[in-house]
Structures are given as C-alpha cells and as structure tokens.
Amino acid sequence: MMVKVELTEKLAKQLKIGKSKAHKIVNAVLEEIKQGIITDGVVTLRGFGSFRARMKVKRLGRNPKTGESAVITARRVPSFKASKLLKNRVNG
DSSP, X not given: OOOHHHHHHHHHHHHTOOHHHHHHHHHHHHHHHHHHHHHHXXXXXXXXXXXXXXXXXXXXXXXXXXXXXXXXXXXEEEEEEEOHHHHHHHTO
C-alpha cells in the first residue's frame, strides 16, 4: 500500500524537486480532482480512469448496534472506474 507521503517522496525524487514542492503538486492535483467531481460530476484521466459522483438511492438500512431500521437518504458518492489500459497493466 502506498500512502500520500510516499507518493510525494517518489514524485520529488522522479522530478528532482524538493519534497515540499512535490507535496504542493500532489495536493493541488487531488484538490482539482475533488473540485471536478463536485462541479462537473466526472474527471477523466485518459489511460488511468474516471472519477465521478454517483447517486445512491434512498433505502432502508439497519443500525447494527441497536438493530433498529433507519432510512438512509439518497446521496452522491465519489467513485473510481479504472481504464482498460490500467486494468490490463495491473493484470499483466
């Protein structure tokens, strides 16, 4: 598993820049992806995949602690779908 700090360090090493500058770049890219999902609904990075906001419909759920039924309201949730190219690279 790679965490954000490791990604930042690898980016800094690959681009031969400081870690603080790499950290700013990673944060800026992630923020733009977030804003794109919020405003446009979809962010597509060709060869990597698509980030999008999907609708979850209203449904009946259950509180696991008490066993009571509860209504879970409809909401938008972020999701990611890998591109065919990425899927092929992952699967060899």
